[in-house]
Amino acid sequence: MVNYKIVNEHTVSVTNNYVERGGDILELKTDQIIKRNLGFNKAKELVRHLNFGGGFDGSTPAFFLAESAKMLDSSQQSV
Numbered sequence: 001m002v003n004y005k006i007v008n009e010h011t012v013s014v015t016n017n018y019v020e021r022g023g024d025i026l027e028l029k030t031d032q033i034i035k036r037n038l039g040f041n042k043a044k045e046l047v048r049h050l051n052f053g054g055g056f057d058g059s060t061p062a063f064f065l066a067e068s069a070k071m072l073d074s075s076q077q078s079v
Helices: 040-054 069-077
Strands: 004-015 018-027 032-039
Touching (some): 018 040, 032 040
Antiparallel strands (some): 018 032
């Protein structure tokens, strides 16, 4: 089952002079961002790991995370 995916694709600064495509990892069941600003290869690797049982099976407790995707959406609308 797919519980995680890459969203908000954008460029991520990996080092001072190197920028690559990347994004955030979204937990679909809870609509929470699990990890932010990962390079695309690292994001794909982590999503694969989480979808194959390396996480909370799509139900990460909110107190483990700094913010949820819904909170991100509401803060972006007010800007």
